Amino acid sequence: MRFLLTLAVVANLALLAYGQGFFGPPPSENGRTPRPLSQRNQQTLTLGTPIPPELTPR
Numbered sequence: 001m002r003f004l005l006t007l008a009v010v011a012n013l014a015l016l017a018y019g020q021g022f023f024g025p026p027p028s029e030n031g032r033t034p035r036p037l038s039q040r041n042q043q044t045l046t047l048g049t050p051i052p053p054e055l056t057p058r
Helices: 002-020
Strands: none
């Protein structure tokens, strides 16, 4: 009985490692091609002026 429990735990850990990508790219990433950082909509980011410390809520 102890052997079956150990086998189940090892099998679950192996499936978790496979799903997280420890043995290569994870299955959820199949068919995706990541874009380089230079192509990631840099123009959509707008920064405003910082809020002075005396106006921030405490």
